[in-house]
Structure formats: structure tokens, C-alpha cells
Amino acid sequence: MIIEKVINNNIVVSRNQASNEIIVVGKGLGFKKKINDPIDESLVEKTYVITNEWNVNKLTDMLLDIPLEHVQVANEIISFAKVSLGKKLSENLSLTLTDHIHYAIERNDKGMELKNALLWEIKRFYNHEYLIGKEALNIIESRLNVRLPEDEAGFIALHIVNANLDMDEVGQVAEMTEIIQNILNIVKYHFKIDIDEYSLNYERFVTHLKFFTQRLFSDTRLDDLETVQFMLKIKEQYQNEFSCALKINDYINNKYDRDLEEDELIYLTIHIRRITNIK
Template sequence: MVIEKIINNNIVVSLNNANNEIIVMGKGLGFNKKIGDTIDETAIEKTYVITQEWSVNKLTQMLSEIPIEHIQVANEIISFARVSLGKKLSDSLFLTLTDHIHYSIERSKEGIVLKNALLWEIKRFYNHEFLIGKEALSIIRQRLGVELPEDEAGFIAFHIVNANLDMKEIAQVAEMTEIIQNILNIVKYHFNIEIDEYSLNYERFVTHLKFFVQRLFSDVRLNDLETVQFMLKIKEQYTKEYACAIKINNYVQNVFNRELEEDELIYLTIHIRRITNID
């Protein structure tokens, strides 16, 4: 394995056995080295395949601007996530998460707090990844002495969710998108309205639908009866919205041959109420 490009003293670019470009990390790998030199494989700590969306020039610019401490923290978080989830994550997570963590820390130093509008949905439907995000904040605090808000745990969780898609799920994206659009059309036609696609409530509803459709594909059910019992008054208070949720249930029955549980109908009703806000 030889050096194809030097990013800094600790990160170089090389080629793997499949002739794919890879990021090779390790203390001193690039120090006093030049292109064509052999890499000391005993010093390699991590390797990542360079994905199509990340060109060598782009990642060189990004990683050269990020302190090695931030990169090491991102690696530690990713290693923890892989062990916690018990599955392989996309190598692209290293780049996206490292970039995000770096700028989160920079924003924190400047006193800028970025609110996570989808925090509730992430907590509710991707709780495992959110708990990993919480642990990530602990790692950042311990290693770098930076205290980040809970919103960042949600952002980190979302990066992990995106890296957690297997090939079967990726192949379903087009079909999932069509189903989401059909559900949105049901809402539009039920109320005979145009939905503001730039509103925060629309963004929340679409995010909820993404998680909702993923659960339909994997046949996962919410089973949150305690919370639903508390919210059953929604069914009586928002009768029009609940009727729209029933139409969505009929659509799901046709597509998946599955009837939605009451908890799913209640959550759909809440989101429908938010985006329509019809009295």
C-alpha cells in the first residue's frame, strides 16, 4: 500500500486491493513522506473507502481544516455506534459525522445554538440512535471539554440513521417516496387544500411519514399504548383529521394488506392537524 495523496501528518490517501481510493489514518503516516512512499501498515488506525459523493479534493480540503482531535472523537463515536447497533455502517458516516462534529464545536465556541426541529421525531422513532447521540455528547465533553446541547444528539443520531440503511432499504427508497407522496395527496384531497411545503410542520410530517413507511416495510409496530391512552382525546377533538387518518389506513391496507394500530392513527391525526390547522 503506497501513498497516493497526503492530507496531513496523520491522514493519507491510498488504494485498496479493489483499486478503490481509501482514507488511511494513523499517527505520523504522512509525516516527512511523499507520494509513492510505502505506508507503514503497523501504524494504520482506521481506513475508510472514499464514496462517489466525496471527491479526493473535497475530502482533502475538509480534513485538512479539521483538528486531528475532532477526527479522533468522530472515530470513537462511530466505533461505539457500530458496537452498540451490532451492524456495519456506511463508510461515508466518517466524513459526514466528522464534518458535522467539527462545525458543531466551532458554532459552540461562537455561542451559536442550532435548534433541531426534528428532535421529537428522532427521539420517538430512532431512540437507539438518539441514545448513541447522547453518548457522543459525553465523549465530546470528556475528550474535548465542549458541552453541546441535546439538539446535537439528535443531529448525530440522524447521521447514524442515514448510514444504517442496508442495500434492501436503499432499493426501497423510490417505492417509499411514492407511498409518501400518495399519503400527502390523500391529505390534500381530503381537506381540498394546498399544503405549505416550506413550513416546519410540513417538514415534521414528511419526516414522520418516512419513519412510518419504514415501519410498514419492516412490519414494526409502535406498541405505545400508555402514551396513546393519554392522547385518545385527540380522536374525539380532531374528528376531521382522524377521518383523514382512516383514509390513509385504507390505503395502507390496499398496499400492505395491514391495518394500522390505533397508536399509528393517533400520531397521523396529530401531524395532519398540524399541517392543515383546520377548525
């Protein structure tokens, strides 16, 4: 790689093998360097590909405000998350998590604690990501000597969930989490029961709701169920559960002005039947 522009001692602009413009970050990368100098790839810690959302100036301005140590910590957390989850994560996570950690540390230094209103739900619905968030707090403390509050483990978890789902904004993941909780409350109040949160059927239902809310935000549909007869049979056999699914439809309609497809209602009915175990 060849330097096209030196931003500062640690940041330079270059191009990758696909000729995409990139920003390259690493300690000393730009020190006493000039245009057309080769980049010492042994010093490279992170590369950022320029996208429609992030132009060179916008990305450069962000990185200039953030200490290199915060970039390094974010990358270490992401590496841990990838290994722990065994999945690829959106490349955008590098930017969003670095930015979040930087401002979380700034808030902490100023004594400004930001409460996470969804912390309890995050622990329940995204426990694996939450545990990664807790380990992230340990990494931050070890590398930067700053102990962030538990609420930040929840915020970091949402960034990881967002990167796993490859959605546009972390705010959407927070809203998805709220929708899941509200749907579970609809089921509880409809049947006037407490749901066993340690049961396999509960895990299946929550998993279904995660994909359900993702489809809701991406405006995609389920594949059609095989037969009309199957749908009619479910509605007839599980009338109370289907009635509960219709309440969920009313909630979605009131919130997003959208009615659920018939097959979506049937799948909800089946999961509600399992989770409530009504005889």
C-alpha cells in the first residue's frame, strides 16, 4: 500500500487491492512520511474502507478526536467477540464501537453516568452478547485503567447485536428489544400466567421474536406456509392462542401501522401454544 495523504503520525489515507479508498490507522504510520511512501504494514492496526455513509473527511474527523488507545481497545473487544460468538461481524462495528467507547470514557471522566433502561432485557434476550460486554469492561479497565459501569456492558452488547444482525442503527436493536419485551407481556397478560424463562420453549419463542422483529424492520416476509388447510387447522385448534397473536398484531399495527401476514400470525400462534402450555 502507498500513502496518498498523511493525516497525522498515526493516520494515513491509502487504497486497498480493490482500489477502494481506505484510512489506515497504526502507531507511527504517518511519522515523517510523505505522499507515495510505502506503508509499513507491520504497524497497521486497523483499516477503514470508505463507504457512502463514511466519506474521508467525516471518518478522518472522527478518528482525529479519538486516542489511538481507544481504537486499539475497541479492536481487541471485537476480536474477542468474534471468537466468542464464532461469527463474522459487520465491519461497521469498528467505527461505532470505537466511537461509543471513546464517549463512554469521556462521560465517565466527567462523572456523567448514562443509565441503560434496557439492561434487564439485554441480559435476558442477548445474554451471550451481554457477557461479552462485561468482558469488554475488563479489557477497558486493563488497558486504559478506567472502570465503566455495568450499564455500559449493555450498550456494548447492543452494538455487537447490531453488528451480528447487520442492521443500520443500534437504536433499532434497542427498539427490537423493547418490542420483544412488550410481546412477552401481551402473552403473560392474555393468559394471566408467568412464563418459565428457563424452558426450551421460551428460548425458542424469544429466538423467533428476534427474527420476527428483524423482519419487521427490514420489511421482509416469511415464506408462505405449505397449505391453507394447515392454517385453518391451527386457528381452529388453538383459538385462544390465535386470539393472543391478534393482540400482538394490534400492538404492531398501532406502533408501526402494519398488519402481520397470516403466516406470521400462525407461527406466533404455534410458539404461544408451546410457551403457555395451556391444556
